[in-house]
Amino acid sequence: MARTVWYPGHMARGGRKLAELIEKLDLIIEVRDARAPFSTSSPLLAKFKKIRPVLSVLSKSDLADPDITKLWLDKLENSYAVNLKQDKGVSKLKRDLLARKPAHRELRLAVMGIPNVGKSMLLNALAGKAQAQVGGIPGVTRSVSWYKNNGLLIVDSPGILDPHSEPGVHQALSWLGCARADILTGGFEAAALELINYLNSKNLLNKVLSKWDLDLNNFNLNASYEILDLIGRRLGCLISGGAVNTELAGKRFLDAFASGKLTPVSLETP
Numbered sequence: 464m465a466r467t468v469w470y471p472g473h474m475a476r477g478g479r480k481l482a483e484l485i486e487k488l489d490l491i492i493e494v495r496d497a498r499a500p501f502s503t504s505s506p507l508l509a510k511f512k513k514i515r516p517v518l519s520v521l522s523k524s525d526l527a528d529p530d531i532t533k534l535w536l537d538k539l540e541n542s543y544a545v546n547l548k549q550d551k552g553v554s555k556l557k558r559d560l561l562a563r564k565p566a567h568r569e570l571r572l573a574v575m576g577i578p579n580v581g582k583s584m585l586l587n588a589l590a591g592k593a594q595a596q597v598g599g600i601p602g603v604t605r606s607v608s609w610y611k612n613n614g615l616l617i618v619d620s621p622g623i624l625d626p627h628s629e630p631g632v633h634q635a636l637s638w639l640g641c642a643r644a645d646i647l648t649g650g651f652e653a654a655a656l657e658l659i660n661y662l663n664s665k666n667l668l669n670k671v672l673s674k675w676d677l678d679l680n681n682f683n684l685n686a687s688y689e690i691l692d693l694i695g696r697r698l699g700c701l702i703s704g705g706a707v708n709t710e711l712a713g714k715r716f717l718d719a720f721a722s723g724k725l726t727p728v729s730l731e732t733p
């Protein structure tokens with residue numbers, strides 16, 4: 464059946480659990496991807512921010528344009544940029560959290576956000592040890608769990624998407640690894656073609672692909688299928704007879720883009 468959203472049962476369950484425990488928390492950390500802080504904001508926060516204070520963490524700042532991340536930090540209240548791969552930006556966040564800790568008990572907080580933005584990795588950085596499971600595919604954390612260390616009692620939660628998103632929204636989130644392109648209509652190929660079109664419309668395609676040393680001079684950059692075919696040849700995604708397996712090429716291109724193996728770019732400005 465054609466699907467335009469990815470919303471497995473653990474997302475609905477996780478949302479209900481978080482709603483049940485929200486009153487027990489002192490504050491919420493919302494993690495968003497620094498490359499697209501608008502599109503990667505959590506659908507739960509509209510309701511929860513009326514109940515508890517929210518700090519916004521822009522994760523994966525190493526994969527975003529630093530000048531654009533600065534603009535986002537100016538725009539978003541109580542916001543922090545972190546690069547968890549190199550442990551940058553976490554100590555300031557930790558200091559600010561501990562300044563809010565009640566004298567007689569731990570500070571209680573929950574890390575929330577859409578899938579694969581780095582919630583569990585941030586929790587581990589704050590708690591000071593690897594406690595929560597981290598992984599490069601969306602949907603690694605499937606339940607709500609508490610972790611305690613360093614004066615913090617932190618809830619890790621599953622990445623939760625909006626089940627009522629317009630068609631195309633989850634596909635665009637798959638570019639950043641936040642949704643599963645493979646279970647959406649058109650699969651990896653369709654998502655990769657849309658990403659190529661989008662990057663081209665923002666004049667970012669040449670920049671993003673520069674590491675792969677592709678000769679794009681003779682290509683019409685609007686012909687996204689030809690570009691995907693070229694990427695597939697460069698990556699050796701061939702089937703018998705020498706044709707390109709465009710589904711595999713799409714997957715490899717999306718994986719490389721999402722995980723920052725290509726040139727870092729920001730997709731959204733404030």
Ligand SMILES: Nc1nc2c(ncn2[C@@H]2O[C@H](COP(=O)(O)OP(=O)(O)OP(=O)(O)O)[C@@H](O)[C@H]2O)c(=O)[nH]1
Pocket residue numbers: 522523524525526545546547548576577578579580581582583584585596597598599600601602603604605620621622623722723
């Ligand atoms: N380059 C880079 N990668 C990061 C950063 N933070 C997290 N990652 C990577 O992002 C991926 C997802 O991290 P997780 O912490 O599992 O993300 P999550 O939000 O808990 O994901 P779910 O549990 O699936 O919702 C992993 O491959 C991490 O290594 C960062 O600051 N920079």
Ligand SMILES: [Mg+2]
Pocket residue numbers: 582583584596597603604619620621622
């Ligand atoms: Mg997780």
